[in-house]
Amino acid sequence: MDEKGRALSETVWTRLDRKAGAITEFTVRQLRHRISTWVVLSVGVLVMALLLAFYVDAIRETDEPYDDDGDSVDWDKDGYPRGQEDKFGTSDWDGTEYPGSGYYEADG
Secondary structure, three states: OOOOOOOHHHOHHHHHHHHHHHHHHHHHHHHHHOHHHHHHHHHHHHHHHHHHHHHHHHHHOOOOOOOOOOOOOOOOOOOOOHHHHHHHOOOOOOOOEEOOOEEOOOOO
16 A cells, blocks of 8 residues: 555556556567568568668768858968958968967967
């Protein structure tokens, strides 16, 4: 008995457990007697495997990336593309000037 005076066989969880068991038992019983269920299941698995194979094949094909507005080119070879240099207000033609640090000072 719980604190509300109900027996363990009357709780919600026990009823849900009984329903889940009944559904499982019904499904297993149906799978034993009907071959068409196994056919549908195997065809479904084959279709999903085929779709996965086509998906992997499509992902492996890479398209060459393209830049519509030209802001991905690094003209001054400082490691920052033109879009970032424009955003932070630095020159894309001066390799010693790059976003976030002012001017570059070479060592030695």
